[in-house]
Amino acid sequence: MxxxxxxxxxxxxxxxxxxxxxxxAVQRARLPRRLILPLHQxxxxxxxSVVMAGERVLKGQMIARAEGYVxxxxxxxxxxxxxxxxxxxxxxxxGLSAPCxxxxxxxxxxxxxxxxxxxxxxxxxxxxxxxxxxxxxxxxGGAGFPSFIKLNPLGKTVDTLILNAAECEPYITCDDMxxxxxxxxxxxxxxxxxxxxxxxxxxIGIEDNKPEARAALVRALQELHIDGIQVTQVPTRYPAxxxxxxxxxxxxxxxxxxxxxxxxxxxxxxxxxxxxIYRAVQxxxxxxxxxxxxxxxxxxEPRNLEVLFGTPMAELLEQCGADPASVERLVMGGPMMxxxxxxxxxxxxxxxxxxxxxxxxxxxxxxxxxxxCGACAEACPANLLPQQLYWHxxxxxxxxxxxxxxxxxxxxxCCAAVCPSHIPLVQYYRYAKGEIWTREREKQKADVxxxxxxxxxxxxxxxxxEREARHAQKKAELAxxxxxxxxxxx
Amino acid sequence: MQTSSSPHLHSAAPVSSVMLRVIYALIPGVIAYIGVFGWGxxxxxxxxxxxxxxxxxVTLAVRGxxxxxxxxxxxxxxxxxxxxxxxxxxxxWWITLIGTAFAIVVAKQLYGGLGFNPFNPAMAGYVVLLISxxxxxxxxxxxxxxxxHALSFVEAARVIFNGALPPGLxxxxxxxxxxxxxxxxxxxxxxxxETARRASPVFGSLGGLGWEWINGLFLxxxxxxxYKKIITWHIPLALLGGLFVMSLVFHLYNSGxxxxxxxxxxxxxxxxxxxxxxxxxxxxxxxxxxxLYYGAGVGILTYIIRTWxxxxxxxxxxxxxxxxxxxxxxxxxxxxxFGHKD
Ligand code: SF4
Ligand code: SF4
Numbered sequence: 076m077x078x079x080x081x082x083x084x085x086x087x088x089x090x091x092x093x094x095x096x097x098x099x100a101v102q103r104a105r106l107p108r109r110l111i112l113p114l115h116q117x118x119x120x121x122x123x124s125v126v127m128a129g130e131r132v133l134k135g136q137m138i139a140r141a142e143g144y145v146x147x148x149x150x151x152x153x154x155x156x157x158x159x160x161x162x163x164x165x166x167x168x169x170g171l172s173a174p175c176x177x178x179x180x181x182x183x184x185x186x187x188x189x190x191x192x193x194x195x196x197x198x199x200x201x202x203x204x205x206x207x208x209x210x211x212x213x214x215x216g217g218a219g220f221p222s223f224i225k226l227n228p229l230g231k232t233v234d235t236l237i238l239n240a241a242e243c244e245p246y247i248t249c250d251d252m253x254x255x256x257x258x259x260x261x262x263x264x265x266x267x268x269x270x271x272x273x274x275x276x277x278x279i280g281i282e283d284n285k286p287e288a289r290a291a292l293v294r295a296l297q298e299l300h301i302d303g304i305q306v307t308q309v310p311t312r313y314p315a316x317x318x319x320x321x322x323x324x325x326x327x328x329x330x331x332x333x334x335x336x337x338x339x340x341x342x343x344x345x346x347x348x349x350x351x352i353y354r355a356v357q358x359x360x361x362x363x364x365x366x367x368x369x370x371x372x373x374x375x376e377p378r379n380l381e382v383l384f385g386t387p388m389a390e391l392l393e394q395c396g397a398d399p400a401s402v403e404r405l406v407m408g409g410p411m412m413x414x415x416x417x418x419x420x421x422x423x424x425x426x427x428x429x430x431x432x433x434x435x436x437x438x439x440x441x442x443x444x445x446x447x448c449g450a451c452a453e454a455c456p457a458n459l460l461p462q463q464l465y466w467h468x469x470x471x472x473x474x475x476x477x478x479x480x481x482x483x484x485x486x487x488x489c490c491a492a493v494c495p496s497h498i499p500l501v502q503y504y505r506y507a508k509g510e511i512w513t514r515e516r517e518k519q520k521a522d523v524x525x526x527x528x529x530x531x532x533x534x535x536x537x538x539x540x541e542r543e544a545r546h547a548q549k550k551a552e553l554a555x556x557x558x559x560x561x562x563x564x565x
Numbered sequence: 566m567q568t569s570s571s572p573h574l575h576s577a578a579p580v581s582s583v584m585l586r587v588i589y590a591l592i593p594g595v596i597a598y599i600g601v602f603g604w605g606x607x608x609x610x611x612x613x614x615x616x617x618x619x620x621x622x623v624t625l626a627v628r629g630x631x632x633x634x635x636x637x638x639x640x641x642x643x644x645x646x647x648x649x650x651x652x653x654x655x656x657x658w659w660i661t662l663i664g665t666a667f668a669i670v671v672a673k674q675l676y677g678g679l680g681f682n683p684f685n686p687a688m689a690g691y692v693v694l695l696i697s698x699x700x701x702x703x704x705x706x707x708x709x710x711x712x713x714h715a716l717s718f719v720e721a722a723r724v725i726f727n728g729a730l731p732p733g734l735x736x737x738x739x740x741x742x743x744x745x746x747x748x749x750x751x752x753x754x755x756x757x758x759e760t761a762r763r764a765s766p767v768f769g770s771l772g773g774l775g776w777e778w779i780n781g782l783f784l785x786x787x788x789x790x791x792y793k794k795i796i797t798w799h800i801p802l803a804l805l806g807g808l809f810v811m812s813l814v815f816h817l818y819n820s821g822x823x824x825x826x827x828x829x830x831x832x833x834x835x836x837x838x839x840x841x842x843x844x845x846x847x848x849x850x851x852x853x854x855x856x857l858y859y860g861a862g863v864g865i866l867t868y869i870i871r872t873w874x875x876x877x878x879x880x881x882x883x884x885x886x887x888x889x890x891x892x893x894x895x896x897x898x899x900x901x902x903f904g905h906k907d
Binding site: 083084087089168170245319323329330331332334402403404405406408410411412413414415416417418419431436439440441443444445446447448449450452453456457458459460462479480483486488489491492493494495496497499501502505 | 566567568569570571572573574575576577578579580582583634635638640678679680681797846847849851852853856899900901902903904905906
């Protein structure tokens with residue numbers, strides 16, 4: 076591994092606003108009376124409930140199982156009684172409701188039976204992957220992709236395992252605090268990942284605005300006498316924590332468009348995921364809680380909390396001194412890529428890394444026409460021409476937007492943040508992508524329908540042919556009877 | 566609760582403040598301009614600004630567009646400044662009126678307003694004037710130090726609006742062809758660069774007399790804009806580079822017939838064109854590589870028009886010609902998208 080760092084194109088220097096929420100140690104959030112657990116907290120198929128209303132559940136008990144390969148189970152974050160299974164508002168940009176299991180907690184925090192694996196080194200990687208899958212672990216950096224899938228090299232050689240500790244979005248500090256407080260757990264988790272992947276090298280990539288976290292990692296590595304894990308600082312520049320950007324900075328390699336990191340011998344996981352894997356394997360604890368940053372101008376006491384999934388966001392705001400009713404905007408995630416939730420009563424889910432609550436927001440500036448200044452293109456880390464994407468998306472010319480590589484857009488928001496015309500560019504890209512997907516689905520449906528139709532026509536034709544053949548045969552038979560000298564064998 | 570789409574953070578200064586900073590950057594050059602050619606320059610700028618804002622307001626109203634955000638986006642003011650600074654300092658008022666109104670109403674608003682004009686409005690207005698009123702447009706003043714007559718603001722306004730010079734002064738006494746024009750005429754008459762420069766008082770040590778200061782200060786304002794990230798370096802560098810290389814090649818080939826590069830860089834609208842006119846984002850290329858081709862094209866064409874063309878300065882025509890090539894250049898200079906092979 077050469078120590079030379081590369082530079083990704085574009086990007087922005089943003090005000091970090093990180094110190095606000097790193098002043099005090101992480102506290103446990105209060106146990107809420109009710110936990111609301113959406114069945115869909117990850118990328119992939121919705122989990123399927125395995126409990127009934129009225130059933131008593133224990134902390135850590137699986138309450139919904141994974142459905143299909145790309146999916147993740149859900150566990151009870153605390154002991155109590157299932158009081159309802161049904162649609163509830165969930166944190167989603169659409170503001171729609173989705174199926175949830177509601178648990179009324181009993182305050183005893185009684186655990187289910189756990190099965191810790193003390194010596195992971197002797198375990199078969201596939202067994203470990205299964206444990207991790209059963210523990211419901213998904214990428215905690217924000218995407219929520221089931222982690223066991225990314226721990227399966229699928230016959231490819233994994234040269235480098237990269238741990239994403241960049242945490243490049245402003246305001247978010249949950250990974251920072253986790254590294255400061257639980258560095259050893261992260262390192263153990265990384266060791267399990269290395270074992271599962273047979274990765275030759277391992278780099279933890281961390282932005283250089285987190286010296287305490289870096290020091291904690293280095294100290295933990297020394298104390299645990301672990302070699303082969305390199306902690307590398309990368310310059311603080313948004314979006315250095317984008318998977319493709321971090322890989323490029325650390326290794327100089329570019330993930331091919333339409334490709335996955337594993338295609339160039341790299342696997343990338345978030346540090347918080349590593350810690351969760353450690354708890355799952357060595358303590359037998361499924362994923363039921365995480366660190367969440369609660370911050371923003373509407374939060375008098377910004378901080379990080381360790382939160383059970385299903386806890387309503389409003390309760391966290393209250394615990395940090397904020398009045399949920401006075402919050403004008405509540406964003407889940409960071410200011411660049413997060414989305415506004417529609418009500419503070421929605422629950423924290425596996426992908427909730429940060430709550431950004433603001434009040435007294437200035438009026439959003441009105442959008443002006445694009446003046447083609449090119450500031451967006453300069454800021455784009457994917458080297459796209461955002462103004463052209465916008466032009467075509469705006470005009471509804473989605474195929475042209477696709478020709479300008481719309482699908483290489485990572486929706487980082489750099490372009491919109493620097494646009495002097497304040498055009499909500501990313502909104503247009505999401506819209507265009509959505510339209511293209513819809514059309515493709517419809518085309519597929521149409522293809523299926525056409526195939527069915529053709530199949531039906533073919534069958535009808537066949538039926539007809541058979542009928543005619545039978546008919547002819549009968550005729551021939553009849554003819555045979557009248558003319559017995561002719562052979563009827565045809 | 567508000568649920569606007571991400572990003573929720575906007576660091577960008579709005580269009581209006583970008584345009585305002587372009588005006589700030591022009592000010593040193595404008596002061597030099599006034600210092601050299603008198604208050605007529607200021608009268609033109611003020612009058613053009615009023616005409617531009619009025620035409621913008623009227624057209625927006627007719628087009629049924631919201632007036633306030635677009636009137637105060639500052640773009641009309643920038644157009645007015647650029648056009649006024651390209652006009653002869655004593656151009657009669659109706660010249661400014663026609664040029665500015667054409668720039669705003671036809672070249673900008675009829676194409677769809679801010680962001681949609683394929684041609685640089687100020688230069689479109691300038692070229693229309695140059696073609697329609699060649700006599701008025703080429704009647705330039707001699708620097709005040711040469712003519713020895715300094716007119717007050719009111720006197721200058723009177724010349725522009727009434728055509729009345731102060732008593733005892735004739736137009737011949739104060740006017741002179743521009744240095745670029747003078748040089749071209751004299752070279753045509755068979756003189757060499759050397760003798761021409763010595764024979765006429767309108768030349769300075771670098772470029773045209775006084776023009777050196779004007780260009781120098783526009784250069785300074787332009788560098789400030791690059792520093793403030795209002796423009797990028799690509800277009801100015803490529804434009805000046807194109808002009809420099811062309812003039813250097815010909816100067817080295819025959820220094821008697823082709824004047825030295827510095828003269829070109831410090832005469833006429835070279836710096837104004839490089840930093841303020843050709844960089845108009847709406848009508849220029851937007852890809853980094855495209856900006857280089859675009860700028861170089863303007864520079865090279867400017868040299869050609871200055872040297873062999875029928876018009877005194879070539880910036881306006883070159884900018885308009887390159888405006889036409891923008892879609893093509895942009896198309897062929899798309900950057901390599903991250904994760905794609907070349
Ligand atoms: S930053 Fe905005 S105004 Fe400038 S080119 Fe991009 S989209 Fe257009
Ligand atoms: S949101 Fe897309 S187009 Fe905009 S800067 Fe990010 S990657 Fe580029």
